[in-house]
Amino acid sequence: MNYCMIEENGASGQKQVNCIDAGSENCPCYLAITGDCLICSRLQGKDYCNCNWRGVCIYNEFIQGNRKVNNPRRDFEANIIHRKLYKEDLVVYILDVGKGFAMKASQPGSYLFVKGSGASSFYDIPISVMMTDVEKDRIHLAIKIISTKTKALLMENEKMVLRGPYRNGVHGISAMLSKRGRNQKTLIIAKGIGIAPGILAAQTFRNKGSVDLLVDTDKISKALIEDYLEDGAIQYVSLAEKDFGEKLESLLIKNQYDNVVLLVSDYYIEHLGEKIKKILPAAALAVSNNFKICCGEGLCGSCSLDTSRGDTIKMCKCQLTGAELLDHVLYANTSV
Numbered sequence: 001m002n003y004c005m006i007e008e009n010g011a012s013g014q015k016q017v018n019c020i021d022a023g024s025e026n027c028p029c030y031l032a033i034t035g036d037c038l039i040c041s042r043l044q045g046k047d048y049c050n051c052n053w054r055g056v057c058i059y060n061e062f063i064q065g066n067r068k069v070n071n072p073r074r075d076f077e078a079n080i081i082h083r084k085l086y087k088e089d090l091v092v093y094i095l096d097v098g099k100g101f102a103m104k105a106s107q108p109g110s111y112l113f114v115k116g117s118g119a120s121s122f123y124d125i126p127i128s129v130m131m132t133d134v135e136k137d138r139i140h141l142a143i144k145i146i147s148t149k150t151k152a153l154l155m156e157n158e159k160m161v162l163r164g165p166y167r168n169g170v171h172g173i174s175a176m177l178s179k180r181g182r183n184q185k186t187l188i189i190a191k192g193i194g195i196a197p198g199i200l201a202a203q204t205f206r207n208k209g210s211v212d213l214l215v216d217t218d219k220i221s222k223a224l225i226e227d228y229l230e231d232g233a234i235q236y237v238s239l240a241e242k243d244f245g246e247k248l249e250s251l252l253i254k255n256q257y258d259n260v261v262l263l264v265s266d267y268y269i270e271h272l273g274e275k276i277k278k279i280l281p282a283a284a285l286a287v288s289n290n291f292k293i294c295c296g297e298g299l300c301g302s303c304s305l306d307t308s309r310g311d312t313i314k315m316c317k318c319q320l321t322g323a324e325l326l327d328h329v330l331y332a333n334t335s336v
């Protein structure tokens, strides 16, 4: 499993950025064709190989595959099986996507591009996979209605157009998933619609040990949580409350979590993330990818981050750890 570490590579000074899609069924991608692969020095136009990638050789795959994008993600129509309105601005769609797609979308951090049937690509929006039901070939999506694109989706009753799955919805999740052991203690903190990726993460991390959830239902609905999560391990909280910091501190000290997943706005990632790193420095930290994501393929540039070295990295492809995101992106203001 790969995760992103931004570093210079020895003598060559070549930029090394790991990629969420490297070695997956979607690799090599569009970036390989134009000589912009994030991993492979040969596919960056160099005449030598000096990558740190330990998986299948991306260059070899590209040449053997006739210099084409492997398995490009394409739009497809999915039937809406059920639509439930929890509030006038909060809706859950259950979609029939086929077994293979439902299985692929089960990985925590997965998200899809979603638009109405017949809508132009301007309406595409990233939406997290909230739950998968592989036996029934279904996925569940929760959508908070805000403005044009989400309002347009709310009008859909029969079909939606999907593209995906994309994997980089949560920074730090790859490192966390690659940890071995069945007795891991995981804490998930989610606010608002952050609970959607939180439900999928809880589904997976329950198989690796215990999961506690701190949920702030601000702008969403308790009924949705009750429909998707078992009561036992959930505590309802308000992150804005004065004493929340103290509550969290004592929970972290008492339970000594191995993993903490923060699915909140950047404001809370900064404030809570620093506390978590201080109290549990050995714990793996994962945080929501709150960048503006429009293509998910490293092409359009809407998620670009300019580094202090003058490089541009695309946050839809590059998977940071939670700690890297905090140290190099949020606090240091792009001095990666």
Ligand SMILES: Cc1cc2nc3c(=O)[nH]c(=O)nc-3n(C[C@H](O)[C@H](O)[C@H](O)COP(=O)(O)OP(=O)(O)OC[C@H]3O[C@@H](n4cnc5c(N)ncnc54)[C@H](O)[C@@H]3O)c2cc1C
Pocket (backbone or CB within 6 Å): 111, 125, 126, 127, 128, 129, 142, 143, 144, 145, 146, 147, 148, 149, 150, 151, 168, 169, 193, 196, 197, 289, 290, 291, 292, 293, 294
């Ligand atoms: C990886 C990821 C997963 C997401 N998962 C969900 C989800 O499960 N459920 C859900 O309701 N929402 C989710 N979102 C947010 C959702 O994409 C936006 O709320 C939606 O695009 C808003 O569109 P709009 O036209 O209704 O509102 P707008 O007025 O266009 O935007 C409202 C807010 O959403 C932000 N936004 C708009 N477009 C994007 C974009 N392309 N990428 C990121 N933020 C954007 C705006 O900056 C603004 O803060 C996710 C976003 C990302 C990046």
Ligand code: FES
Pocket (backbone or CB within 6 Å): 292, 293, 294, 295, 296, 297, 298, 299, 300, 301, 302, 303, 304, 314, 315, 316, 317
């Ligand atoms: S979303 Fe288009 S480059 Fe990242």
